[in-house]
Amino acid sequence: MVATTSVLGALVRSVAGGAVPVDTLVPVGSSPETYEPAPQDVVRLSHARLVVLNGAGLEVWLEKLLRAAASQQASILVLSDGIVVSPSSLPAAAGRSQSARAFLNPHLWLDPIYAQAYVRRIQTALVRQFPAQARVINQNTAAELARLQQLHRWIQAQIATVPPSKRAMLTFHDAWYYFDKRYGIRDLGAIESSPGKEPSAAEFAALVDRAKANHVRAIFAEPEFSRKLADQLAASAGTKTVIDLYDDSLGTEPGMDSYEGMMHHDVSAIVAGLKI
Template sequence: MQKKLIFALLATLPMLAHAAQKLPVVASFSILGDVVQQIGGDRVEVRTLVGPDQDAHVFQPRPQDVKTLAAARLFVVNGLGFEGWMPRMSKATGYKGTTLVASEGIKPLKSEEEEKDHDHAGHDHGNFDPHVWNNPQNVRVWTRNIAASLSKLDPEGRDYYAQRAAAYDKQLADLDRWAAQTFGQLPVAKRKVITGHDAFGYLARRYQITFHAPQGLSTESEASAKQVAGLIRQIKASGIKAVFVENISDRRLVDQIARESGASVDGKLYSDALSRDAAARSYTSLFRHNVEQLSAGMKKN
């Protein structure tokens, strides 16, 4: 009896060892890292390079980040130029694992910065707006891509990933319907907002909202005095009251615009990062918070 018990325990050791070996995954920034975790569950160990309340636009990889990436089997990035530092980092680590561009298959919005009279200097995202996650329909594409990559690297977990992806996809579809209903209660004429940088183009297109921002697609871009003065005149003329700061940005410029236009800052939006506090610890809570804040602010317009 004792020998049978020993043999049974020995037989389970390989399975226990396999269960303990979670798939090491690195995500470029916090929002994407959360979505990977939602799908990967207990079978993955997700590490995020740009954490909550941090700005991926100005991120500079540290030595420990290089070590983290070198140990990963999957590196998940948004793409569309969002991670301008990614090619340099991959080269520095000599990374040999799989890289997934999660936005593959999403039809990107063209950048309007080339068409406007912008005097922005510094970093830009090229021809496309990379902030795809501000439309839940795009995060559904992320979800499918992530599940497919995890299943390829961990075939034994294929059914597990498929089940979690299906459940998360339903959450995203429900979130999108709720947002459409919430914004649909407001006349389109009232759907106007001022934010710090131009991060909400996909949300604007999905729900017929007009966003104005002194900075371009990147927080590294600098707004000229001409742009700021023009935006202040526009706020005064249109009566926009919905003015928001962002968790990743210096709020001084938005405060200045609000003060000089006679408006007041209505609250905080989470554009490119999750939060350390409870307001936006996951993508779904981030999106719900933003919709609620925007809806309440636009009612005052």
């Protein structure tokens, strides 16, 4: 099996266990939104029986790669397909520069409830592909769903320790949109309105105004991107930067090689950042 990103690969591994090997394409520490495929990716895909991707515009480079791999027997599982985003989590116009993109915002996996839906879709696809392993796949799925439920309750308890007036996130890119909706955090938008697109001077000034008006406690960013803009925004708005959020990629530190480990780290960093 091949998963496009390390985070999706971790979810697939949690369901597959040791039953089926899982390879990933985008290396840890790289962005799937600006990824440039390597020649060996074609080889990886040509050997795959199941290719697991997020969809919703995350892996724009994959289609060409799949054509190049020309794998006849590979099934394709698009995890975001069939996930119904409830109307209340679609964007309100306020505070968001490009609300239309939210319909295509691919970062569903950062909401553990949507991650549960991903896990169920992975289970169905794996059982279909590897029916002889169905028992272990189903056991693994039940264990992973329980871990995600536990994670969800832990996050709720963590966010509850942040005073409601401080629950607002301004981020480098728009990864935390669904997470914010799930846990009652105001999403104040992102420095990059779409991947790789730096803000104009006017857009940057608007971000500074928004950060000040909402008394933003910290600007949140990821280690795979340059911290320059986040630092500039924080300095202009008189706030701090938290630059070690992992969202599109797992981390290399101990304990960061699973979805739950990544989320524990991130939520701890978010809560600490919001309480500043």
